Amino acid sequence: MKRSLRPLAATAVIFVIAYAVAVLQFPNMLSTRVLGNFLTDNAFLGIAAVGMTFVIISGGIDLSVGAVIGFTGVLIAVLTSWLGFHPLAAFAIALGVAALFGAAMGFTIHYLQVPSFIVTLAGMFLARGGASIITQDSVPIKHEFYATLGDLMIRLPGGGRLSFIGMVMIAVFLGGALLAHRTKFGSYVYALGGNSVSASLMGVPVARTTVQIYMLSSVLAALAGIVFSLYTSAGYPLAAVGVELDAISAVVIGGTLLTGGYGFVLGTFVGVMLLGLVQTYIIFDGTLSSWWTKIVIGVLLFLFIVLQRVIFAASAPAEKSPEKV
Amino acid sequence: MADSQYVLEARGVIKIFGSHMALDAVDFGLRAGEVHALLGENGAGKSTLIKILTGAYQPDGGQVLVDGQAVTLDNPLHAQTHGIGTVYQEVNLLPNRSVAENLYLGHQPTRFGLVDHRRMERDARVLLTRYGLDLDPGSELGTHSVAVQQIVAIARAVQLSGKVLILDEPTASLDRNEVERLFEVIGDLKRAGLAIIFITHFLDQVFAIADRVTVLRNGRLVDTQQLDALNRTDVVRLMLGKDIAFSGATDLEPENPTTEVLLEFTGYGRRRSVHPFNLTIHKGEVIGVAGLLGSGRTEMARIMFGADPADQGTMRVNGKAATLRSTTDAIALGFGFCPEDRKAEGILGDLSVRENIVIALQGKLGWFKALNRDEQLEIAGKFGESMDIRAASLDMPVKLLSGGNQQKVILSRWLATDPAFLILDEPTRGIDVGAHAEIVRTINRLRDDGMAMVVISSELDEVVAYSSRIVVMRDREMVAELRGKNINPGVIVQAIANNPDEATL
Numbered sequence: 157m158k159r160s161l162r163p164l165a166a167t168a169v170i171f172v173i174a175y176a177v178a179v180l181q182f183p184n185m186l187s188t189r190v191l192g193n194f195l196t197d198n199a200f201l202g203i204a205a206v207g208m209t210f211v212i213i214s215g216g217i218d219l220s221v222g223a224v225i226g227f228t229g230v231l232i233a234v235l236t237s238w239l240g241f242h243p244l245a246a247f248a249i250a251l252g253v254a255a256l257f258g259a260a261m262g263f264t265i266h267y268l269q270v271p272s273f274i275v276t277l278a279g280m281f282l283a284r285g286g287a288s289i290i291t292q293d294s295v296p297i298k299h300e301f302y303a304t305l306g307d308l309m310i311r312l313p314g315g316g317r318l319s320f321i322g323m324v325m326i327a328v329f330l331g332g333a334l335l336a337h338r339t340k341f342g343s344y345v346y347a348l349g350g351n352s353v354s355a356s357l358m359g360v361p362v363a364r365t366t367v368q369i370y371m372l373s374s375v376l377a378a379l380a381g382i383v384f385s386l387y388t389s390a391g392y393p394l395a396a397v398g399v400e401l402d403a404i405s406a407v408v409i410g411g412t413l414l415t416g417g418y419g420f421v422l423g424t425f426v427g428v429m430l431l432g433l434v435q436t437y438i439i440f441d442g443t444l445s446s447w448w449t450k451i452v453i454g455v456l457l458f459l460f461i462v463l464q465r466v467i468f469a470a471s472a473p474a475e476k477s478p479e480k481v
Numbered sequence: 482m483a484d485s486q487y488v489l490e491a492r493g494v495i496k497i498f499g500s501h502m503a504l505d506a507v508d509f510g511l512r513a514g515e516v517h518a519l520l521g522e523n524g525a526g527k528s529t530l531i532k533i534l535t536g537a538y539q540p541d542g543g544q545v546l547v548d549g550q551a552v553t554l555d556n557p558l559h560a561q562t563h564g565i566g567t568v569y570q571e572v573n574l575l576p577n578r579s580v581a582e583n584l585y586l587g588h589q590p591t592r593f594g595l596v597d598h599r600r601m602e603r604d605a606r607v608l609l610t611r612y613g614l615d616l617d618p619g620s621e622l623g624t625h626s627v628a629v630q631q632i633v634a635i636a637r638a639v640q641l642s643g644k645v646l647i648l649d650e651p652t653a654s655l656d657r658n659e660v661e662r663l664f665e666v667i668g669d670l671k672r673a674g675l676a677i678i679f680i681t682h683f684l685d686q687v688f689a690i691a692d693r694v695t696v697l698r699n700g701r702l703v704d705t706q707q708l709d710a711l712n713r714t715d716v717v718r719l720m721l722g723k724d725i726a727f728s729g730a731t732d733l734e735p736e737n738p739t740t741e742v743l744l745e746f747t748g749y750g751r752r753r754s755v756h757p758f759n760l761t762i763h764k765g766e767v768i769g770v771a772g773l774l775g776s777g778r779t780e781m782a783r784i785m786f787g788a789d790p791a792d793q794g795t796m797r798v799n800g801k802a803a804t805l806r807s808t809t810d811a812i813a814l815g816f817g818f819c820p821e822d823r824k825a826e827g828i829l830g831d832l833s834v835r836e837n838i839v840i841a842l843q844g845k846l847g848w849f850k851a852l853n854r855d856e857q858l859e860i861a862g863k864f865g866e867s868m869d870i871r872a873a874s875l876d877m878p879v880k881l882l883s884g885g886n887q888q889k890v891i892l893s894r895w896l897a898t899d900p901a902f903l904i905l906d907e908p909t910r911g912i913d914v915g916a917h918a919e920i921v922r923t924i925n926r927l928r929d930d931g932m933a934m935v936v937i938s939s940e941l942d943e944v945v946a947y948s949s950r951i952v953v954m955r956d957r958e959m960v961a962e963l964r965g966k967n968i969n970p971g972v973i974v975q976a977i978a979n980n981p982d983e984a985t986l
């Protein structure tokens with residue numbers, strides 16, 4: 157097996173085992189209802205995590221994701237509830253704003269050679285601050301279009317439901333996987349994460365790709381914000397605080413190397429599901445404090461980072477046999 | 482003013498880095514169907530000129546012309562669209578991606594707008610057989626040897642070069658067979674009318690394939706000439722502006738048996754790496770190591786330095802038993818190791834020249850006895866001068882130095898620790914003739930100062946010039962130890978080749 161696949165395989169195995177253990181304890185967890193809720197509850201996280209996967213594979217990081225989700229929610233709520241826009245128009249505006257926002261971050265990162273960590277941290281404060289200036293309170297969204305979308309769903313055998321936002325997430329994952337593994341843009345993203353100097357000498361359009369990566373991340377964050385507003389039917393400036401960190405965790409647990417160059421979009425899906433499983437388990441248990449979620453995620457993350465180190469160090473090229481002398 | 486004599490031309494090109502003039506009004510013209518060698522000392526500006534011709538750097542003055550038309554090449558991709566394919570000196574490609582993707586990145590075959598991996602890998606396999614490589618194109622590039630990666634880089638450039646192929650020191654990490662195969666490919670391309678720029682420090686190779694030469698010195702054009710009219714001495718004179726005597730062979734003294742033994746390896750080896758070997762090294766002795774690709778020379782060096790600890794045999798230092806569990810142990814014993822692959826193992830690109838030179842010394846002193854800046858500058862300055870390191874300033878990041886000068890920095894790093902025993906793996910690779918002679922001189926001087934050394938080199942003339950004894954490696958085994966009269970290239974070649982089915986790749 158390719159070494160880059162190993163962390164992903166490990167995640168998948170851990171997920172299956174964890175799920176089996178959970179089902180043994182709470183047989184109810186093996187139902188399409190729980191599965192459907194899994195997808196619905198984690199839809200916004202999953203969508204944001206797809207964008208994060210691209211950013212991390214390219215060797216960067218995007219800390220503005222949670223703030224963009226919050227900002228988008230507020231923007232949509234204000235546009236529809238206060239200014240009377242149709243939600244679809246509000247969605248389009250939000251996605252456009254996010255695209256510009258991401259492009260600006262990508263520009264700064266590439267042309268000013270500022271680390272993505274710093275630029276997106278600034279972006280996070282900007283988006284969060286911007287949302288709070290628009291309103292300090294939660295703005296409810298009441299529009300029949302929201303109700304229509306809420307009713308859209310596929311009934312699964314066994315009483316479960318695949319909601320509209322769950323479907324959106326799945327579509328985003330499939331689209332993301334295609335983009336990462338089957339397009340030139342995707343190969344450029346991996347190239348940047350592998351070695352950006354080599355990439356540029358090989359003719360990869362580094363500037364354009366960098367800008368596109370952060371645009372993609374911000375647009376997907378905005379899409380996550382839309383999904384989140386469908387999920388909560390409100391916009392709140394402090395919504396989704398820290399979601400960027402959950403997204404990063406999901407990406408890393410899903411087998412993407414934090415230093416860039418290796419990773420899979422579908423791995424992130426498994427990562428998100430594993431995080432969702434932990435949460436669901438703790439809810440089912442009922443006696444555990446929800447902080448246990450954080451502890452378990454922390455342990456998992458640590459485990460995976462160590463695992464990746466071991467895998468990549470063990471098969472580093474230095475060990476290859478007859479070397480040129 | 483279309484001047485179709487040249488497919489690619491530089492007119493009065495100027496490049497300035499900070500206050501350093503890397504190229505000073507250089508003219509260069511490349512004709513279709515010729516192999517044009519670009520020569521010059523380390524830091525002469527060869528790579529810089531290439532980068533300007535391919536859009537990786539923008540000139541600060543002058544023009545680049547393609548087919549007689551002035552063009553502005555914004556980036557390497559743009560140059561590719563003009564049919565210019567390049568292997569840069571420092572190109573590592575993308576170790577994290579598959580061989581096939583490295584070959585076709587940016588030009589992948591698509592179907593319905595999506596990359597067609599299957600076709601790409603099929604094409605890659607066909608392409609690579611032309612270079613004698615039979616490997617899985619889907620495998621990660623980083624898992625292959627430096628030589629294979631170099632060939633992939635060349636294959637990629639050839640693939641992209643509709644018109645011009647530029648190779649910046651492509652042969653530095655290739656063995657003889659691979660070089661020959663590369664030359665065959667170059668010959669074919671030349672006959673097909675491609676224009677080829679070839680940079681190397683191996684004059685033999687220049688004479689083997691080049692039609693014309695252009696020589697740069699300190700950023701200035703010295704001359705462009707037809708090669709038939711020149712001999713080696715002429716070329717060296719053009720490069721250095723003076724004659725050099727390749728000294729060394731003359732002051733070869735017979736092995737001095739009176740000095741004390743420094744190191745004794747008995748049955749020393751590592752499973753699946755190098756067969757156990759016996760070797761005694763005296764103070765003031767240079768052991769040359771010769772052997773083919775994959776014969777275990779580098780592995781032997783790594784074992785001696787504890788980089789891959791031995792798992793059998795014993796080692797005695799000054800008569801006392803010692804074990805090497807890691808390189809730290811080796812450094813504590815006064816060992817130094819200058820590795821072959823300076824990019825991966827030696828150079829800390831973002832640190833300054835000064836820091837790169839003092840880092841091993843600092844490691845030896847321990848972090849509690851930090852060298853202050855002045856001390857560091859003094860040490861770095863001393864080596865900068867004695868090794869003739871061409872850098873605008875000692876505080877400049879090492880990655881901005883020319884390839885050969887980086888090699889000198891690594892050598893200085895180990896010399897600064899004043900080691901009792903120094904292992905050099907291909908110390909002259911990528912180094913120009915002048916510095917080459919300087920390094921050979923340095924090795925001789927260190928030997929006379931009583932340092933024990935093991936020097937691995939593919940250049941037989943060079944090994945002969947400084948070795949007091951030569952060990953020959955074949956199939957990961959030490960097969961011969963030559964001394965006295967037997968130290969000559971003929972005997973070495975025989976010892977290496979003694980096996981009919983010798984390793985090739």
Ligand SMILES: Nc1ncnc2c1ncn2[C@@H]1O[C@H](COP(=O)(O)OP(=O)(O)OP(=O)(O)O)[C@@H](O)[C@H]1O
Pocket residue numbers: 498499501503521522523524525526527528529530570871872873881882883884885886911913
């Ligand atoms: N990006 C850079 N910034 C500053 N100085 C540079 C940069 N690139 C090259 N130089 C300097 O320009 C000079 C020419 O370097 P170049 O790499 O062209 O030499 P070269 O002829 O290719 O040498 P070598 O044979 O060692 O590869 C050197 O003094 C080098 O330090």
Ligand SMILES: [Mg+2]
Pocket residue numbers: 527528529570649883884885
């Ligand atoms: Mg060079």
